[in-house]
Amino acid sequence: MPPQSVLAFLETHARRFVDELCDYARIPSVSAQSQHKPDLVRCADWIASRARRAGLDVTVFPTRTNPIVVARTPRTDRRKPTFLVYGHYDVQPPEPLDLWTSPPFEPRIQGRNVFARGISDNKGQHLAHLNAVEAWLQSGEELPCNLTFLIEGEEEVGSGALQEFLPRHRGELACQGVVVSDNGIPSLKHPALTYGLRGVAALEVRVDGPSRDLHSGVYGGTVDNPAMVLCQILARLRDPRGRIAIPGYYDDVAPLSAYERRQLAKLPFDAGKYRRFLGVPKLSGEAGFTPEEQRTSRPTLEINGLTSGYQGEGSKTIIPAWASAKITLRLVPNQQPRKAITAVKRQLQKLCPPTVRLTVKHGHGGEPYLVAPDGALAQAALRALQAGFGHEALLAREGGSIPIVSAFKKHLRADTLLLGMALPDDNPHSPNEKFSLDAYARGMRMSAHLWPELAGAA
Amino acid sequence: MPPQSVLAFLETHARRFVDELCDYARIPSVSAQSQHKPDLVRCADWIASRARRAGLDVTVFPTRTNPIVVARTPRTDRRKPTFLVYGHYDVQPPEPLDLWTSPPFEPRIQGRNVFARGISDNKGQHLAHLNAVEAWLQSGEELPCNLTFLIEGEEEVGSGALQEFLPRHRGELACQGVVVSDNGIPSLKHPALTYGLRGVAALEVRVDGPSRDLHSGVYGGTVDNPAMVLCQILARLRDPRGRIAIPGYYDDVAPLSAYERRQLAKLPFDAGKYRRFLGVPKLSGEAGFTPEEQRTSRPTLEINGLTSGYQGEGSKTIIPAWASAKITLRLVPNQQPRKAITAVKRQLQKLCPPTVRLTVKHGHGGEPYLVAPDGALAQAALRALQAGFGHEALLAREGGSIPIVSAFKKHLRADTLLLGMALPDDNPHSPNEKFSLDAYARGMRMSAHLWPELAGAA
Numbered sequence: 001m002p003p004q005s006v007l008a009f010l011e012t013h014a015r016r017f018v019d020e021l022c023d024y025a026r027i028p029s030v031s032a033q034s035q036h037k038p039d040l041v042r043c044a045d046w047i048a049s050r051a052r053r054a055g056l057d058v059t060v061f062p063t064r065t066n067p068i069v070v071a072r073t074p075r076t077d078r079r080k081p082t083f084l085v086y087g088h089y090d091v092q093p094p095e096p097l098d099l100w101t102s103p104p105f106e107p108r109i110q111g112r113n114v115f116a117r118g119i120s121d122n123k124g125q126h127l128a129h130l131n132a133v134e135a136w137l138q139s140g141e142e143l144p145c146n147l148t149f150l151i152e153g154e155e156e157v158g159s160g161a162l163q164e165f166l167p168r169h170r171g172e173l174a175c176q177g178v179v180v181s182d183n184g185i186p187s188l189k190h191p192a193l194t195y196g197l198r199g200v201a202a203l204e205v206r207v208d209g210p211s212r213d214l215h216s217g218v219y220g221g222t223v224d225n226p227a228m229v230l231c232q233i234l235a236r237l238r239d240p241r242g243r244i245a246i247p248g249y250y251d252d253v254a255p256l257s258a259y260e261r262r263q264l265a266k267l268p269f270d271a272g273k274y275r276r277f278l279g280v281p282k283l284s285g286e287a288g289f290t291p292e293e294q295r296t297s298r299p300t301l302e303i304n305g306l307t308s309g310y311q312g313e314g315s316k317t318i319i320p321a322w323a324s325a326k327i328t329l330r331l332v333p334n335q336q337p338r339k340a341i342t343a344v345k346r347q348l349q350k351l352c353p354p355t356v357r358l359t360v361k362h363g364h365g366g367e368p369y370l371v372a373p374d375g376a377l378a379q380a381a382l383r384a385l386q387a388g389f390g391h392e393a394l395l396a397r398e399g400g401s402i403p404i405v406s407a408f409k410k411h412l413r414a415d416t417l418l419l420g421m422a423l424p425d426d427n428p429h430s431p432n433e434k435f436s437l438d439a440y441a442r443g444m445r446m447s448a449h450l451w452p453e454l455a456g457a458a
Numbered sequence: 459m460p461p462q463s464v465l466a467f468l469e470t471h472a473r474r475f476v477d478e479l480c481d482y483a484r485i486p487s488v489s490a491q492s493q494h495k496p497d498l499v500r501c502a503d504w505i506a507s508r509a510r511r512a513g514l515d516v517t518v519f520p521t522r523t524n525p526i527v528v529a530r531t532p533r534t535d536r537r538k539p540t541f542l543v544y545g546h547y548d549v550q551p552p553e554p555l556d557l558w559t560s561p562p563f564e565p566r567i568q569g570r571n572v573f574a575r576g577i578s579d580n581k582g583q584h585l586a587h588l589n590a591v592e593a594w595l596q597s598g599e600e601l602p603c604n605l606t607f608l609i610e611g612e613e614e615v616g617s618g619a620l621q622e623f624l625p626r627h628r629g630e631l632a633c634q635g636v637v638v639s640d641n642g643i644p645s646l647k648h649p650a651l652t653y654g655l656r657g658v659a660a661l662e663v664r665v666d667g668p669s670r671d672l673h674s675g676v677y678g679g680t681v682d683n684p685a686m687v688l689c690q691i692l693a694r695l696r697d698p699r700g701r702i703a704i705p706g707y708y709d710d711v712a713p714l715s716a717y718e719r720r721q722l723a724k725l726p727f728d729a730g731k732y733r734r735f736l737g738v739p740k741l742s743g744e745a746g747f748t749p750e751e752q753r754t755s756r757p758t759l760e761i762n763g764l765t766s767g768y769q770g771e772g773s774k775t776i777i778p779a780w781a782s783a784k785i786t787l788r789l790v791p792n793q794q795p796r797k798a799i800t801a802v803k804r805q806l807q808k809l810c811p812p813t814v815r816l817t818v819k820h821g822h823g824g825e826p827y828l829v830a831p832d833g834a835l836a837q838a839a840l841r842a843l844q845a846g847f848g849h850e851a852l853l854a855r856e857g858g859s860i861p862i863v864s865a866f867k868k869h870l871r872a873d874t875l876l877l878g879m880a881l882p883d884d885n886p887h888s889p890n891e892k893f894s895l896d897a898y899a900r901g902m903r904m905s906a907h908l909w910p911e912l913a914g915a916a
């Protein structure tokens with residue numbers, strides 16, 4: 001529980017925080033577009049001065065690309081735990097511009113929302129943390145932990161500079177935990193800690209048959225069709241119950257605990273609305289699991305692309321020389337990308353008939369991620385969420401991956417708490433991106449609560 | 459058996475026939491290339507005068523494209539049967555020129571072969587018939603039948619003009635049978651009558667899932683993957699024994715008689731050589747049939763192309779919105795394209811899960827073709843082949859289709875006897891096309907024997 005003066009500071013300065021959020025969002029820090037290079041530098045400087053005014057010690061590190069801003073609470077106390085807050089000041093391109101109701105870099109307040117590119121992803125979210133820390137520092141209260149803000153400028157284009165920066169500065173960035181608010185929650189009434197992410201592994205399968213496309217009339221019936229073989233092999237990778245039909249594939253899959261399933265079931269979900277949003281005639285997934293469990297906590301094998309033979313207009317009567325498929329696996333704790341790929345590859349080879357040649361190429365891989373949801377840090381985060389948002393805090397998992405989380409684990413050996421403030425209709429990466437001023441205010445209050453909670457748990 | 463004088467005429471004029479073959483092949487009558495338009499007219503005129511000199515009554519019909527030459531034996535005798543000989547004076551483009559050993563329109567004799575574009579496909583083959591008919595007419599013998607030569611100039615580009623010409627001239631072209639020598643035989647020692655062709659039917663299957671490509675991390679696990687569904691549906695169209703797994707699909711398939719199987723087994727076939735030529739690790743086909751039977755007398759279902767999702771470099775983590783496949787069926791007597799497509803469509807719909815939408819588009823269709831191999835005309839043709847080539851004549855079937863054969867059946871209600879003279883190494887449509895002077899000479903002798911045989915059988 002933070003001192004009353006900290007919470008009072010947030011109330012008193014609420015108006016200024018909104019003004020500053022708009023100032024920040026006014027800078028068109030589009031990392032994908034080279035004409036915005038000066039804007040990125042200006043944006044890094046803006047957040048650096050903002051952090052200095054909050055009372056932090058700030059260094060702006062130039063990189064080969066965009067600057068990285070590191071801001072620390074002054075007078076590091078080695079007896080206290082240290083936490084790192086990550087954010088990014090770069091934003092997605094605003095195009096297509098004609099779909100915006102108001103210009104993307106002229107923040108427009110309507111009701112309790114502010115519309116602007118990058119306001120939710122991610123300017124508003126890390127600014128909320130900065131405001132909360134300012135409240136602690138400026139109200140003269142002693143923070144129970146040391147804090148380091150790490151704010152980069154190229155998350156939307158792959159975090160290249162940060163991936164190099166982390167191992168080189170691992171000493172200065174050492175911490176007991178990382179806080180990332182760069183994701184979402186189901187609603188203001190359903191604040192949530194995202195404690196798990198799926199990993200990913202990519203591969204490409206190719207089936208080679210005859211040495212060239214063959215006339216299907218002259219030769220058809222005597223040679224196997226590589227496209228048919230590919231279909232028959234791939235078809236057997238999924239069983240009728242929606243499970244991946246590969247021996248040993250589920251061996252490393254951590255089962256959901258009763259506690260987790262109970263928690264995940266509390267997340268609001270409307271199957272009809274979800275189905276209509278995706279545009280499918282019927283939802284489909286592994287039997288025995290809810291859609292929320294299926295999309296976040298169970299492994300998948302997806303065909304991302306198919307290529308074979310003639311794809312133009314009309315028909316061409318050939319037996320194609322080859323056929324290929326792009327496949328990605330979504331992995332869950334505790335699956336390993338390498339091991340999963342090996343299992344898939346072995347099964348593909350086993351299923352392949354001797355009438356064709358099979359090749360499997362490996363692509364990129366990313367590990368799944370899990371913070372023990374009943375661990376001390378996660379439980380501390382849940383208490384802060386509840387205090388900040390005024391509603392029971394839920395546990396959530398995400399189906400995709402957030403690569404920087406794995407980088408923190410690898411280089412800093414620190415777990416990440418994903419404490420999103422974005423709402424499902426915030427339109428990140430889309431026209432009319434917005435941020436809820438209520439989420440902003442509650443996010444600040446959550447952050448004010450977070451530091452004593454985390455310090456007590458560390 | 460033709461009179462001795464006819465056969466003697468062929469011997470006496472053998473040298474001239476070779477010279478004339480070379481003259482004919484010197485005209486670059488490439489129907490696909492507009493700059494050769496005058497050459498096509500010149501070529502039609504050449505074969506018209508050649509037919510006149512042979513003693514035929516000739517009309518050159520102009521068309522919107524290339525002329526059609528019709529040449530008839532004089533003084534049509536209505537008491538005798540009439541046969542039609544089909545040929546085409548146009549040739550394939552000669553490109554790529556650098557792969558020719560000698561210029562494509564400068565015929566080069568080497569050993570018992572003449573190299574030139576179009577010499578085998580089809581100038582040499584219909585000229586052999588014309589020479590044989592000249593031998594009958596000029597040696598003063600009475601042909602036991604009326605004959606009509608129908609020689610078109612755009613077979614290599616789809617026979618458009620002829621397809622219009624046939625129904626308009628069906629009265630003048632009426633006949634008891636058509637002779638087409640525009641195909642091949644296994645070797646000079648294995649002359650053969652091709653008595654069956656496969657038909658074809660094309661369709662396109664499309665599986666639609668979500669309304670747009672979806673992020674495979676965020677949504678994967680809750681919606682069906684259209685590419686996987688397509689694979690699973692297509693995979694089930696073929697059973698492990700290489701049969702098409704569609705209810706009722708084989709109902710109309712005429713079984714091979716013991717006689718046919720015995721005859722087809724006489725065709726020379728070297729499995730190892732065939733496999734190496736196609737470049738496959740192992741041959742594959744419907745269990746219980748020889749490769750020759752599989753590729754000519756059994757239906758197939760081939761995937762000609764697959765399209766779905768991301769096909770570029772690297773990977774893209776999506777669930778594709780849709781997936782599609784191009785399919786062609788090869789049909790055998792007595793399958794009907796429309797009925798086969800309906801059966802496939804019904805099965806596709808039956809196999810499609812409710813999680814996606816399925817669409818099937820019909821493409822072109824062509825009927826299979828069969829002349830009763832033990833019928834009078836076929837047996838007469840076999841005797842002529844044997845007499846002409848000096849070896850037992852075999853029965854063969856082709857796996858592809860020859861569209862003009864169906865047109866003759868449709869418009870003239872006449873069966874076609876396919877009496878090819880080309881050899882497997884004649885390179886039709888390829889560089890260094892050639893024609894065997896032995897095949898030419900034996901083809902003439904076969905043709906000289908053919909008319910009394912056919913007249914006797916009609």
